[in-house]
Every structure is written in C-alpha cells, then in structure tokens.
Amino acid sequence: MPEGYPDGPWRGWGPGDRRPRWWPEGEAWPPTDAAPWQRMRRRFMRRIGCALVLLVILLGSLIALVTWLVGRVLDGRLALVVTAVLPLVVVVLIVAVLLRLVRGTAAPVSDLIEAAARIEAGDYAARVPVRGPREVRGLARAFNAMGGRLEETDEARRRLLADVSHELRTPLTVMQGTLEGMLDGLYPVDEAHLAPVLEETRVLGRLVEDLRTLSLSEAGSLRLHREPTNLATLLRDVAAAHHPAADAVGVTLAPEGIDELPVLEVDPARIRQVVGNLIANALRFTPAGGRISVTASHTDDGVSVVVRDTGSGMEPEALEHAFDRFYRSPGSPGSGLGLPIARNLVEAHGGRIDIESAPGGGTAVRFTLPPSPEN
Known part of the structure; x- marks a missing residue:
C-alpha cells in the first residue's frame, strides 16, 4: 500500500497523514478537497x-x-x-x-x-476487483490495464530522470574539478588540462544529441531525409571511419561481401548512425586480437546488414534488456543508448533489428531495411 495510506480501505486523506513521496511538488498537503x-x-x-x-x-x-x-x-x-x-x-x-x-x-x-x-x-498502483455484470467487468479490466500502463510510464519517467542525471554527473564533475583547480592555481591553464574539459563537453554534446534522437524517434516525430543511397559505399565509409579506433585497441574491423547491394531509399545520415552505433558497441566488448565483421546481403525482405564481433558475448538477462535505454551490464562502458537508438532508427525506416549472443560466443546484431519501391 502506498505511503500515506492507513491500513485497510482508503477513506480519504486526513490532517495527520504524512505527505506521500509521489505527491506533486508545490501542491498543498493534505489536499483541501480530500475525498x-x-x-x-x-x-x-x-x-x-x-x-x-x-x-x-x-x-x-x-x-x-x-x-x-x-x-x-x-x-x-x-x-x-x-x-x-x-x-x-x-x-x-x-x-x-x-x-x-x-x-x-x-x-x-x-x-x-x-x-x-x-x-x-x-x-498509479490503484486497481479494482473484476466483478459485477459483464459490462462492468470489462470496464474494470480496461481500468486496471490503464492503471498498469500509467504506472509503467511513471516508473519509466522516473528511471529516465535518474539515468540522465547519472550520465550528466560524471562529465560535469570532471569539468568542475579541473576548472576549480585552475582557478585555485593547482593546475596550470594549458592544453594538457584544457583538452580533457573540451572532451567532456563533447561527451555531454553527444549525450544530449542521443537523448534528442531517442526522444524524437520514440514520439514518431523524427524526420527522415530519404534519398537513393548506395549502401555498399555507406558501409565501407563507416567502417573506414572506425578503423583508427579499432587499430588503437588491437581489433580487426573488416567489411565483407558488401559489393553487390541494391540502391535503397533511406536517410543516409541515420543509417550511418545505426552502423556506427553497432560498430562502436562491438568495439567496447571485443578484446585485443578480436575481430569485427560488417556483412550485408540482398534478401527477399530487402537488405540485411550484420555486425558481428568475437567479444565476450552477453548473458541471457542482458540480452533480454539489450534494447532498453540506459541498460548496461555490470561494468559495461557507454551510455546505454546506442542499441535503443539503432532500433528506433531502423524501425523508423520500416525495418527490423534483432540481436544474437551467448556468453563467450560473441555478439551479432542484424538489421534489415525494406527494398525501395522501384526495386
């Protein structure tokens, strides 16, 4: 029973009841219109x-x-x-x-x-027993379903606020500590100390942009600028852009079998973002000496792209929540937004995405884009 309720049936709020945690800020307690x-x-x-x-x-x-x-x-x-x-x-x-x-x-x-x-x-935890005539039972079931969705939405909102606060806290703490040290004379104002601050601002910028993309895609408000796109060229370009990062950690990154692909009507910037997120995610979990492959094939459903790594793989519980925003396995780096954004962008194109993984067996993320009308 939520905080603020006495034991037994709810009889309205009384002057002696404590203010519950979920009561809106800025509103009088107890409410003047109690029941x-x-x-x-x-x-x-x-x-x-x-x-x-x-x-x-x-x-x-x-x-x-x-x-x-x-x-x-x-x-x-x-x-x-x-x-x-x-x-x-x-x-x-x-x-x-x-x-x-x-x-x-x-x-x-x-x-x-x-x-x-x-x-x-x-x-939002309020529920009603399903009883009475058929019509009333149907109304009670619909009411309980509505309450469940409201409770899930409220919980998701609270988790989102907590996760965003957590993600913003780390770069802000680094920036604040460095700048305070400079003002106090502990650190010299030079490139060695200003460069980390600049990098943290870039981290914040990427996080804010990721949140904006995620919010727009979930609300169905993301605008796609579709144009005929050579997917083979796009995949090679994205892989080439990630080669320095792969070489730095001793991982081989190789596009394979992507020459014979049809031209698709997609938003090239968003598909680049999808493939980039998948490669960046694979780099985080692939140890030195490992391999990441980017393959693509023409299927009846369109074009299927697979990013496969030889990393540590995922536990079943982590695999179940892989596309949940801000979800990260214990000890995992990153913000937990890469896969949710990739899923939303693929689905915005009318495609689908799935993931296969096993502990110690690497991970493969496959997404399929529908063919263009002329194809």
Whole structure:
C-alpha cells in the first residue's frame, strides 16, 4: 500500500497523514478537497435511490391495477385471497431482484470511482476487483490495464530522470574539478588540462544529441531525409571511419561481401548512425586480437546488414534488456543508448533489428531495411 495510506480501505486523506513521496511538488498537503470520490459515491447512490423510488411507484400502480382487475373478474373469498397475496409476492420478488442488481452494479462502480480518485491523486498502483455484470467487468479490466500502463510510464519517467542525471554527473564533475583547480592555481591553464574539459563537453554534446534522437524517434516525430543511397559505399565509409579506433585497441574491423547491394531509399545520415552505433558497441566488448565483421546481403525482405564481433558475448538477462535505454551490464562502458537508438532508427525506416549472443560466443546484431519501391 502506498505511503500515506492507513491500513485497510482508503477513506480519504486526513490532517495527520504524512505527505506521500509521489505527491506533486508545490501542491498543498493534505489536499483541501480530500475525498471527492465520497461525494461522487453519495451522488451515485442518491440517483439509484431515486430510480428505485420511481420504480416502486410504478410497480405500486401496476399492482393496484391488477388487484382491481382481479376483483372485477373473480368473486368472493378467492378474489380476496388473490388480491391480498399477489401484491406481497410481487413486492418480495421485485425487492430481491433489485437488491441483487444494486449489489452487483453499485459496488463495482463505487470501486471504480474510488480507484479513479486515487489515480487522479497520483497513486498509479490503484486497481479494482473484476466483478459485477459483464459490462462492468470489462470496464474494470480496461481500468486496471490503464492503471498498469500509467504506472509503467511513471516508473519509466522516473528511471529516465535518474539515468540522465547519472550520465550528466560524471562529465560535469570532471569539468568542475579541473576548472576549480585552475582557478585555485593547482593546475596550470594549458592544453594538457584544457583538452580533457573540451572532451567532456563533447561527451555531454553527444549525450544530449542521443537523448534528442531517442526522444524524437520514440514520439514518431523524427524526420527522415530519404534519398537513393548506395549502401555498399555507406558501409565501407563507416567502417573506414572506425578503423583508427579499432587499430588503437588491437581489433580487426573488416567489411565483407558488401559489393553487390541494391540502391535503397533511406536517410543516409541515420543509417550511418545505426552502423556506427553497432560498430562502436562491438568495439567496447571485443578484446585485443578480436575481430569485427560488417556483412550485408540482398534478401527477399530487402537488405540485411550484420555486425558481428568475437567479444565476450552477453548473458541471457542482458540480452533480454539489450534494447532498453540506459541498460548496461555490470561494468559495461557507454551510455546505454546506442542499441535503443539503432532500433528506433531502423524501425523508423520500416525495418527490423534483432540481436544474437551467448556468453563467450560473441555478439551479432542484424538489421534489415525494406527494398525501395522501384526495386
């Protein structure tokens, strides 16, 4: 039960309740409108009561009419017995049916009203039991699914803020320490000390740009500038751009079998980013003496590109979360944004991407781009 709730059914906020962690900053606590759901419940019950009173009046009129007709048709003691028993039997049956209907409908609706008020207050863990008539059960299931999605979204937002704060903290700390040392006279103001600060600003710039790309692609707002692109030339260029980094760590980087590829209508800058992210990710996990290959082939689904390394591979748990943003295996470098960005960019082109890996067996990331209409 969320912090701030007493044990047992929720009865609204009281002056003695502590402010829960999820309560919005800047809003008064406890809320002045502590339990709006209670008024909604009372209003709902009053409407049901009015409907019942109207129904009883109508039924009373119907019973009186039936009694009068029986008295006209039957004579003597039989008519007296029928007119005395019939209203009682009808009333008992009607009350039983109405009580069953009210219990079956009013209680689930009241649960929904209370849970909706809790979600409105920020408690996305609120759920309702699935009971009552079929329509109400369907509504309860839809409500619980909505609550689950809201809870997941809120949790993802919190994780994102925490992850972004963590990623920004390291370069800012380095920059702050170096600059303070220069101001205090501990470090000379020279290239040797200014170069790391400049590099950290570049790290921050890449992180901000990665976050922007990820946000746009997830929102479906990323604009692609498609043009006829020679994918073979693009792959060779990206591999050549990463050769210095590969040579520096003693890893062989080789494009293979990429000569016979069709021209595709893609955004070349974004596909370069995809391949660059995959190669950079492979370089982080491939030890000296290892190999990274970039291969491509023409398939019925389009063009399939595979970046394969001979690195340490991934554990099953890490493989399951490989495309989660900011996810990193223990001790892994990087920001954890490369694979999520690659997936979103490939999917924005109408393609698909998957990953295969095993501990000690290396990793292979394959993405497929659909063929151009003229192909």
